[in-house]
Amino acid sequence: MAKSIFIALREGALEGELAPALTIKDSVASPFGFQVFDHVLCQLFSSILAGKSPSRGLIVVSFSRSPSFYLELLKSKGISVASSDKRIQILDCYNDPLGWKDQLVESGNFRAPSHEALISSVVTVFREVKHMDKLFNSIIELGRGLVGGGKIRFSIAIDSVDEMLRRASVSSVARLLSNLRSHDQISSIFWLLHSDLHKARVTAVLEYLSSMVASLEPSHQLANGQRGDLENFSLIEHNSKKGKFHVRFKKRNGRVRMMSEEVHIEQSGINFTPLSSEGAINQGLVPKVQFNLQLSEKERIDKANVVLPFEHQGNGKPLQIYDGRRSLVDSKHVDAVENVETNEDGGRGEIIYYRDSDDEMPDSDEDPDDDLDI
Amino acid sequence: MATAKTRTSSFSRNLSAAAPSLGPGLKCGPNGTVFLSSGIPDLDKILGGGFPLGSLVMVMEDAEAPHHMLLLRNFMAQGLVHGQPLLYASPARDPRGFLGTLPCPAASKDDKSRERDPDQEKGLRIAWQYKKYFGENQINFDGQRDGKHEYSNEFDLRKPLERHLINGQRIDCVSIQDSSDLSTLQDRCDTFLSQLPRNDDSISSAGRIAIQSFCAPQCAHSIMEWEMLSFIRSLKSLVRSSNSVAIITFPPSLLSPSFCKRWQHMADTLLSVKAIQDEDKELAQLLTGYQDMVGFLNVHKVARLNTQVPLILEATTFSIKLQKRRYLVLECLNQAPVDGSSGASYGTSGSCSSSSKTGNLDF
Numbered sequence: 195m196a197k198s199i200f201i202a203l204r205e206g207a208l209e210g211e212l213a214p215a216l217t218i219k220d221s222v223a224s225p226f227g228f229q230v231f232d233h234v235l236c237q238l239f240s241s242i243l244a245g246k247s248p249s250r251g252l253i254v255v256s257f258s259r260s261p262s263f264y265l266e267l268l269k270s271k272g273i274s275v276a277s278s279d280k281r282i283q284i285l286d287c288y289n290d291p292l293g294w295k296d297q298l299v300e301s302g303n304f305r306a307p308s309h310e311a312l313i314s315s316v317v318t319v320f321r322e323v324k325h326m327d328k329l330f331n332s333i334i335e336l337g338r339g340l341v342g343g344g345k346i347r348f349s350i351a352i353d354s355v356d357e358m359l360r361r362a363s364v365s366s367v368a369r370l371l372s373n374l375r376s377h378d379q380i381s382s383i384f385w386l387l388h389s390d391l392h393k394a395r396v397t398a399v400l401e402y403l404s405s406m407v408a409s410l411e412p413s414h415q416l417a418n419g420q421r422g423d424l425e426n427f428s429l430i431e432h433n434s435k436k437g438k439f440h441v442r443f444k445k446r447n448g449r450v451r452m453m454s455e456e457v458h459i460e461q462s463g464i465n466f467t468p469l470s471s472e473g474a475i476n477q478g479l480v481p482k483v484q485f486n487l488q489l490s491e492k493e494r495i496d497k498a499n500v501v502l503p504f505e506h507q508g509n510g511k512p513l514q515i516y517d518g519r520r521s522l523v524d525s526k527h528v529d530a531v532e533n534v535e536t537n538e539d540g541g542r543g544e545i546i547y548y549r550d551s552d553d554e555m556p557d558s559d560e561d562p563d564d565d566l567d568i
Numbered sequence: 569m570a571t572a573k574t575r576t577s578s579f580s581r582n583l584s585a586a587a588p589s590l591g592p593g594l595k596c597g598p599n600g601t602v603f604l605s606s607g608i609p610d611l612d613k614i615l616g617g618g619f620p621l622g623s624l625v626m627v628m629e630d631a632e633a634p635h636h637m638l639l640l641r642n643f644m645a646q647g648l649v650h651g652q653p654l655l656y657a658s659p660a661r662d663p664r665g666f667l668g669t670l671p672c673p674a675a676s677k678d679d680k681s682r683e684r685d686p687d688q689e690k691g692l693r694i695a696w697q698y699k700k701y702f703g704e705n706q707i708n709f710d711g712q713r714d715g716k717h718e719y720s721n722e723f724d725l726r727k728p729l730e731r732h733l734i735n736g737q738r739i740d741c742v743s744i745q746d747s748s749d750l751s752t753l754q755d756r757c758d759t760f761l762s763q764l765p766r767n768d769d770s771i772s773s774a775g776r777i778a779i780q781s782f783c784a785p786q787c788a789h790s791i792m793e794w795e796m797l798s799f800i801r802s803l804k805s806l807v808r809s810s811n812s813v814a815i816i817t818f819p820p821s822l823l824s825p826s827f828c829k830r831w832q833h834m835a836d837t838l839l840s841v842k843a844i845q846d847e848d849k850e851l852a853q854l855l856t857g858y859q860d861m862v863g864f865l866n867v868h869k870v871a872r873l874n875t876q877v878p879l880i881l882e883a884t885t886f887s888i889k890l891q892k893r894r895y896l897v898l899e900c901l902n903q904a905p906v907d908g909s910s911g912a913s914y915g916t917s918g919s920c921s922s923s924s925k926t927g928n929l930d931f
Binding site: 363364365368369371372373376395398399401402403442443444445447448449450451452 | 631632633634635659660661745784785786787788790791819821822824843844845846847862863
C-alpha cells in the first residue's frame with residue numbers, strides 16, 4: 195500500500211495535469227516523518243536511476259538537515275551519487291538560510307569552510323529563504339540545469355515545509371507549492387510536515403494542495419497525554435517503534451481512497467506491514483436514502499410483458515369473475531408452498547407475490563372488483 | 569421563448585404587460601423571475617428551472633475532489649453556447665487555459681421517452697371494460713417543444729467546446745492569485761456588470777460570472793476574511809440589480825468556521841459537493857449504482873426571489889454520475905434493493921431493511 199504512493203510519485207503527472215503531491219504528516223506522538231521521508235526519497239531516486247520513471251532527476255530542497263546527510267543516506271542504501279550521472283541536486287537551505295555567513299565572510303570575521311569536490315558539485319547553497327519566489331526560481335533553474343529544458347521532467351523533495359513556514363507566510367508558501375505543481379517540467383513533488391507545529395488551518399491548506407496525504411499516528415493513543423505514568427510507559431515505548439500509516443489518495447476520477455498500514459522502525463530502516471486488526475473506519479457520511487421507485491430498463495420490459503388481470507378479457511372468451519373462493523384455475527404452475535401465488539401467462543411475465551404472514555386467510559383479501567380476473 | 573405560465577398556487581402575480589421577450593437561453597419562471605440554465609439539465613430540474621437572474625450561487629468545494637470544476641465547466645459552456653458574456657476568475661496563473669477544457673454540447677439524441685405514441689395500445693393500460701370509452705377520452709400529450717432543447721444542453725465532457733465559441737465571445741479572464749487585494753477583481757466585475765443593467769424592457773442577453781476557489785490559499789487575499797466577505801456582499805448587490813448570475817466556489821475547510829457560516833448565508837443558492845470514498849463496502853451495500861458514482865451533491869438552499877414561498881425539495885442529496893463517462897447526471901440516492909427471497913418471508917417484523925445498517929433507516 196505504501197507501494198501505491200511510490201507508484202503514483204514515480205508515474206508522475208500526465209499531460210495537462212497538476213503534478214501529484216504527497217504530504218507526509220507526523221506529530222510528536224508518532225515522530226517517524228523523517229524516516230518515511232527518507233524511505234520515499236530513496237525509493238524514488240532509485241527508480242529514477244533505473245529509468246523506470248518519466249522523471250529524469252531529483253531536486254532535494256533541504257531545510258532541516260544538512261545536504262551531506264542525504265549523500266550519506268544514499269550511500270548507505272547502496273546508491274552511489276558520484277556515479278549517478280548527475281541525477282540529483284540538493285538545494286541547501288540548511289547551512290546559511292539567511293545569508294549571515296556570507297555577510298560575515300565579507301566583513302572579514304569568518305573563514306568559510308571548504309567543501310569537498312563531490313558536495314559542491316551536487317549542492318547549491320540558497321541564502322534567501324524569506325523570498326518564496328526566489329526559491330521557486332532557484333528550484334526551477336536547478337532542475338533545468340539537471341535535466342535540460344523542454345519537456346523533460348524532474349521531481350522535487352522538500353525536506354520540511356515547517357521551516358519554510360517559519361519565515362514566509364502561508365499564502366506565499368502555498369503559491370510556491372501550487373506553482374511548482376502546475377509547472378510543465380515537474381513530475382512529482384513531496385514534502386514533510388510536522389502537524390503539531392502549526393495551526394489547523396495550515397495543515398488544511400497543505401492537505402488542500404496535495405493529492406496524497408500520508409499521516410502517521412500512534413498505534414495506541416495515550417490517555418490524557420500523561421507521559422510519566424508507569425502504565426503509559428510501555429505504551430510510549432511501543433509507540434516509539436511502531437505506528438500506523440494512513441494514506442488518503444485523491445484519485446483522478448474524484449474518489450478518495452483510504453488505506454492503512456502498520457509501520458515499524460528498525461535499525462536498518464522502516465517496514466510497512468498490513469494492519470493486524472480490521473481496516474479503516476468508514477468516516478463518510480451516510481446520506482439519507484430513499485427507496486428506488488424507478489425501474490431499470492430490464493424491469494420495465496418485464497413489467498410491460500405482464501398481462502394484467504383486468505386486461506386479457508374481452509377477447510371473445512367467456513368472462514370470468516373471481517369470487518374469492520376458488521384457487522386459480524388457469525395457473526399452470528401451482529407452487530407447493532402455500533404462501534406463494536404466481537400469475538403466469540404463457541411465460542411472458544410474472545407477478546410474484548409473497549404473503550406477509552402465514553395466517554392470512556385467502557378470503558381475507560379485500561373484495562375484488564367485478565372487472566378483475568384474478 | 570416564453571413558456572406557458574405555470575400556476576403553482578391560486579395566488580399568482582398578475583403580469584400587467586405581456587411577458588418580456590427574452591434572448592436565447594432564458595426562460596420565464598414563476599413570480600416574474602427569469603431563469604438561465606446551469607448547464608446540467610438535472611440540476612435545473614432540481615432547482616425548479618435553473619438559476620434565477622440576479623442570484624448569487626455558492627458552491628462549497630471538497631478539498632479532496634474536483635467536482636466543483638464539473639459544475640463550473642457546464643455552467644460556463646452553457647453560457648458560451650448561448651452567446652452570453654462571461655467573466656471567469658481563478659487562482660491559476662493563466663485562467664484562459666481552463667477554457668480549453670470546456671465541454672461541447674452533446675448531439676441531441678432521439679428522445680424516446682418524450683415521444684408519445686398516439687396509438688392506443690401503448691401509454692396507459694386501460695381496463696378492458698373501459699375500452700369502449702377510450703375513443704372519447706383523447707389524451708393529449710403536449711409534445712416537447714424544441715424550445716426546451718435550446719434552453720439547456722447536455723454536455724459531452726469528452727469533447728472540447730468548439731474554438732469559435734471561445735474566441736468570438738466576450739470572455740473576460742482574471743487571475744486572482746497575484747493581486748494583493750480584491751480591487752482588481754472588484755473593478756472587473758463592476759465593468760462587466762455595468763454592461764448588463766436590469767430594466768423592464770426585453771432582456772437581450774444575460775451575463776455569467778464564475779469565480780473559482782475564491783479563498784484558495786495561494787491568493788494573497790485569502791487571509792483577509794472581512795475583505796472577502798465585503799467583496800461577496802457587494803458582488804451580490806451588483807448582481808441583483810443586473811441581468812446576470814454569479815457563481816462562486818470556495819473550499820470551506822480553509823475558512824474559519826464563523827466566516828464559513830457567513831459566506832453560506834450570503835448565498836442565494838447554496839450547493840456543496842462531496843467526495844466519495846473508493847471501495848467502501850458498506851456504502852456499496854447501501855446504495856445502488858455506487859460503482860458509477862463519482863461524488864455527492866447537496867442542495868442546501870434554493871434561491872427564491874420575489875416570493876416568500878420556499879422550495880421544498882424531496883431530496884437534498886444527489887449522486888453525481890458520469891453516464892458513459894461523458895454526461896453528467898444527478899440522481900437521487902436509492903437504497904439498494906433488499907433481496908426479498910432471502911430469509912423467511914413470513915414471521916418477519918415490519919422492518920424494511922435486512923441489512924445490518926438499520927440504524928439510520930429504521931422506520
